[in-house]
Amino acid sequence: MKIKNICCIGAGYVGGPTMAVIAQKNPNINVEVVDINHERIKAWNSDNLDKLPIYEPGLKEVIKSCRNRNLFFSTDIDNSILKSEMIFISVNTPTKTYGDGKGMAADLKYVELCARKIGEVAKSDKIIVEKSTLPVKTAAAIKNILDTVSSGYRFDILSNPEFLAEGTAMRDLEIPDRVLIGGTQDLYGKTAINALVDIYKSWVPEKNILTTNLWSSELSKLTANAFLAQRISSINSLSELCEHTDADIDEVAKAIGMDSRIGPKFLNASVGFGGSCFQKDILNLVYICKSLGLNEVADYWKQVININNHQKDRFAKNILKSLYNTIAGKKISFYGWAFKKDTNDSRESAAIYVAGRLIEEKAEICIYDPKVTKNQIFRDLENISNIDNKSLKNLVSVVNDPYEASNNSHAVAILTEWDEFKELDWNLIYVNMKKPAFIFDGRNILDRKDILKIGFSYRGIGKSL
Numbered sequence: 001m002k003i004k005n006i007c008c009i010g011a012g013y014v015g016g017p018t019m020a021v022i023a024q025k026n027p028n029i030n031v032e033v034v035d036i037n038h039e040r041i042k043a044w045n046s047d048n049l050d051k052l053p054i055y056e057p058g059l060k061e062v063i064k065s066c067r068n069r070n071l072f073f074s075t076d077i078d079n080s081i082l083k084s085e086m087i088f089i090s091v092n093t094p095t096k097t098y099g100d101g102k103g104m105a106a107d108l109k110y111v112e113l114c115a116r117k118i119g120e121v122a123k124s125d126k127i128i129v130e131k132s133t134l135p136v137k138t139a140a141a142i143k144n145i146l147d148t149v150s151s152g153y154r155f156d157i158l159s160n161p162e163f164l165a166e167g168t169a170m171r172d173l174e175i176p177d178r179v180l181i182g183g184t185q186d187l188y189g190k191t192a193i194n195a196l197v198d199i200y201k202s203w204v205p206e207k208n209i210l211t212t213n214l215w216s217s218e219l220s221k222l223t224a225n226a227f228l229a230q231r232i233s234s235i236n237s238l239s240e241l242c243e244h245t246d247a248d249i250d251e252v253a254k255a256i257g258m259d260s261r262i263g264p265k266f267l268n269a270s271v272g273f274g275g276s277c278f279q280k281d282i283l284n285l286v287y288i289c290k291s292l293g294l295n296e297v298a299d300y301w302k303q304v305i306n307i308n309n310h311q312k313d314r315f316a317k318n319i320l321k322s323l324y325n326t327i328a329g330k331k332i333s334f335y336g337w338a339f340k341k342d343t344n345d346s347r348e349s350a351a352i353y354v355a356g357r358l359i360e361e362k363a364e365i366c367i368y369d370p371k372v373t374k375n376q377i378f379r380d381l382e383n384i385s386n387i388d389n390k391s392l393k394n395l396v397s398v399v400n401d402p403y404e405a406s407n408n409s410h411a412v413a414i415l416t417e418w419d420e421f422k423e424l425d426w427n428l429i430y431v432n433m434k435k436p437a438f439i440f441d442g443r444n445i446l447d448r449k450d451i452l453k454i455g456f457s458y459r460g461i462g463k464s465l
């Protein structure tokens with residue numbers, strides 16, 4: 001079966017870049033990315049490629065090469081469903097904020113809406129691809145909705161989770177470690193799997209395309225994120241031990257990472273992991289285990305989140321303690337707001353939590369980030385429940401220049417590992433700060449010896465004083 005038209009519902013951090021690469025590598029397939037968010041679609045269609053809704057290195061070049069050739073962004077969801085043989089569901093699946101499973105389970109209402117919409121609109125058989133990260137067994141629910149809502153057409157469900165990381169999304173899509181495709185093992189399922197394999201084969205070596213049953217694929221996505229986050233919590237937990245024993249976490253990470261069984265990646269101690277997925281996906285995993293009565297398994301994975309919360313909390317407490325237990329009225333400069341470098345995404349960024357704790361103590365926060373907008377930063381802070389608007393207005397400022405941010409401040413806190421922070425004139429920053437001038441390096445990106453030589457009091461993660 002040859003696919004000629006693809007529809008992707010959800011033009012977000014996954015839908016946009018993923019479909020751009022599929023379109024670029026398959027010039028004979030028409031790819032349409034649709035969304036209910038008109039602003040977002042307008043931004044994807046913007047003539048000025050610096051105004052795309054997502055900042056991702058290398059993205060605008062790919063968009064330029066195939067937009068309006070065989071890649072289209074639209075709000076006409078019905079029409080796109082009607083004409084496509086294959087439909088990707090790439091909508092958000094946030095943690096539920098209400099009812100049963102509140103704060104733990106994935107909220108599947110957007111996925112269900114997509115399934116209902118497809119069932120109502122479709123006038124031919126379709127292959128439905130789960131691109132969103134979903135709890136194991138969701139494909140059964142999607143199939144059930146489609147079969148009952150539609151008027152007798154056939155729907156084959158595939159699971160094709162996305163493993164891209166923000167900031168390196170284009171590289172991850174171009175040269176993926178693996179592409180995972182799960183489907184039913186009957187003839188229909190295998191035909192659907194092969195149709196999707198054909199699309200990826202345009203640029204991914206066949207040995208890197210893994211096909212499995214539906215449930216293994218759905219569960220592998222949650223598992224991969226849980227394993228990655230677990231490594232960060234493991235190294236972060238040991239960073240606290242290093243601070244008490246004069247061991248150095250970077251030296252420990254290097255020593256263990258050279259063991260080929262452990263490997264060097266994802267061992268950077270930090271202020272804590274953020275991003276829209278790690279926490280949400282682990283909470284979802286914990287919820288699934290609890291629902292099945294697997295309490296010990298649930299507790300094991302929950303600990304990854306507990307350590308992450310502890311890490312963010314102790315970073316904030318360390319600032320308070322080092323500044324003589326009082327930060328009311330003191331200016332603290334935040335370098336970085338994004339949850340990692342090379343993205344404008346700040347969802348669940350550790351910076352939000354740390355800022356909230358310091359604002360509670362009535363510190364003045366001045367934030368500089370090269371990509372996250374002022375509006376987004378204020379929106380993030382408005383969502384912190386115990387911070388009122390008056391405090392926000394009086395205590396928080398956002399500037400476009402790192403030197404302005406640190407002017408007259410008592411401390412600089414590095415929350416994101418942007419490369420440009422390493423290149424700053426730290427002598428100048430020191431001169432313009434109040435003394436003693438503190439640096440809290442939540443990413444261990446500065447050279448401790450050089451920074452101490454300038455005169456700063458330096459606090460790294462997992463480093464002795």
Ligand code: NAD
Nearest residue numbers: 010011012013014035036037091092093110113132133162
């Ligand atoms: P996102 O919030 O950036 O984008 C989701 C988009 O779906 C939004 O633009 C929203 O308007 C749209 N949408 C929601 N309901 C809709 C509907 N009924 N009809 C049409 N459009 C609708 O989310 P994202 O970061 O792209 O994540 C999407 C999924 O991919 C999630 O399940 C996430 O866990 C998973 N994922 C994300 C990443 C990542 O790096 N962000 C990586 C791998 C997997």
Ligand code: UGA
Nearest residue numbers: 162163164165166232266267268270273274275277339340
């Ligand atoms: C993560 C996974 O890496 C992707 O494979 C997955 O597809 C994606 O989640 C998802 O499902 O959404 P992402 O969250 O974009 O990707 O970025 P990561 O590079 O994994 O970083 C996540 C967080 O961990 C960031 O805050 C980062 O700064 C932090 N981190 C990462 C560390 O603190 N230390 C490390 O060694 C690595």
